[in-house]
C-alpha cells in the first residue's frame with residue numbers, strides 16, 4: 008500500500024457523518040443564541056500577538072501558535088475568541104452605549120502538550136454581551152447556557168455558579184497575598200479543600216475562619232443557604248459577591264431554571280480575566296466543564312473602550328465527546344457508580360485493605376489468579392479497575408475514574424489536572440539523586456551532567472528550578488542503577504526504598520529530592536458532582552489512618 012499521510016498530533020479530519028452531526032448541533036446552539044438577540048459576527052483566524060498576550064488571554068504564551076508577517080510583526084492563531092471579540096467590539100461599537108449582543112462560531116488553535124488526547128484545533132461557539140453590568144445580564148447568560156445544554160441534548164447536567172469576588176474579599180480580610188494567595192486560589196479553584204486546610208493552618212489563620220472556608224463547598228451550594236453565609240462574613244467585597252449571587256439565582260428561579268443550578272463559590276479563575284459571576288456546565292462522566300463563562304469587566308478596556316462584559320463559550324468537539332459518553336438516556340455509567348483506578352500490585356492490595364476498613368470492599372477482586380481488569384460491587388455501587396501506575400492519573404484526569412491511588416512520584420511526573428487529596432501513608436520511599444560517592448562533586452559544580460531516570464519531569468524540575476544546574480536527561484524504563492555503572496550517565500534520579508539495590512551495586516544516595524508515598528487523587532469534576540460521597544469517604548479514611 009502507498010505511504011498515506013496522516014494529520015499532525017492534535018488535529019484531525021472530520022468525516023462527513025461526524026461533521027453532519029456536529030453542524031446540526033452547532034446550528035441548534037446558534038439558533039438558541041440568536042433567538043435571544045445575539046448577532047453572529049466573525050473575527051480573523053489570526054491576529055497580532057498583543058491581542059492574546061499578558062492578561063488578555065487564558066492561554067500561556069508557549070501554547071500559542073506564533074508566526075511572523077513580512078513586516079516582522081508577530082501574529083498568533085487565535086487560541087480563544089473572547090479577547091478577539093473584545094478587540095473587534097471596541098473598534099466597531101466604540102460610540103454605542105446600549106447593550107450589544109454578539110456571538111461567534113469558528114476554530115481556535117492551542118499548541119498544548121502532545122499525547123494527552125486533547126485536540127489542538129477546536130470549533131467553538133459562544134456569546135458575549137457588552138455594556139450591561141446588571142444582575143439580569145448575569146442571569147440571562149446563565150440561562151442561555153442552560154438552554155444550550157438542553158438544545159445539545161443533555162438531560163442530566165449541573166451549572167455551577169460562583170462569584171470570584173467572594174474569595175477575593177476573604178483573602179483581603181485574612182491578609183493573604185503574594186505566593187500564598189496564588190497557591191490558595193489554585194487549590195480552591197481545583198476543589199482541593201483538603202490541601203486548603205493544610206495551607207491555612209500553616210499560614211496561621213484562626214480555626215473559625217478555616218471551618219467557614221471548609222464548609223463552603225458542602226454547606227453553601229444553594230441560593231437559600233447563601234443568606235446563612237452572609238451572617239458569618241464581615242468584609243464588604245464578599246458580602247456584595249453573595250448578594251449578587253442571591254439576586255442572580257432569584258431571577259433564574261423565577262424562570263424555573265434554578266433546578267439546574269448549584270452554587271460553587273470555589274469557582275475561581277487563575278487569570279485576572281474574570282471579575283465577578285462565573286459559571287460552568289458539567290455532566291457526569293466527562294472530566295471537564297462543557298460550557299464555561301463569566302463576567303470580565305476589565306478586559307474590554309485593554310482594547311480601548313471601558314465597558315462591562317459577560318460571555319460564555321463551548322467547544323463543539325468536546326461537547327460531541329461528552330454527549331457520546333452521556334448516552335441517550337442522559338445518564339452516564341459514572342453517574343451512579345464511584346469508580347476507582349488502582350495501581351496494579353502491592354499498592355492495590357494495600358488500598359483495598361484500607362478501603363475495607365471504611366466499609367468499601369469488592370469480593371470479586373479477591374481471586375488472586377484472575378486476569379480481570381474491572382470489578383464491580385453492585386450493592387455499594389463502586390467499580391474498581393487496575394492500571395499501571397503512570398496511567399492512573401490519566402484515567403482520573405479524563406474522568407473515566409473518579410478516584411485514583413498511585414505513588415506521589417507518578418503524580419508529580421505526570422503533572423495532570425487532578426486533585427491530590429490524601430497521603431495514604433503506605434508505599435513510603437524517597438526520590439533521590441544517586442551515583443558513585445566519588446561523583447558527588449559533579450553536583451556542586453555548574454557543569455552540565457548526564458542524568459538517567461524514569462522521571463524526566465521530576466529530574467528536570469529539581470536540577471533546573473531548585474539546583475539551577477543544567478542537565479542532559481536520559482530517559483530509561485527500569486534498572487536505572489545500571490546507567491552510572493556502565494557509564495551511560497554521571498548520576499541517576501530514582502526511587503530508593505530500602506536502599507539495597509544501591510548497596511548491592513556500589514552506589515549511594517547523593518541528594519534527597521523528596522519523600523514519596525501512595526496518594527489518593529480525585530477528578531475535579533467528580534469532586535463537584537459526587538462531593539458528598541467523596542468527602543464522606545475521605546473523612547472515613549482519615550479516621551482509619
Ligand code: PRP
Nearest residue numbers: 485486487501502503504505506507508
Ligand atoms: C525501584 C527503583 C529502584 C528500587 C529501589 O525499582 O527504581 O531500582 O526499586 O528499591 P530499594 O531501595 O528497596 O532497593 P523497581 O523494583 O520498581 O524496578 P525497575 O528497576 O524496573 O524500575
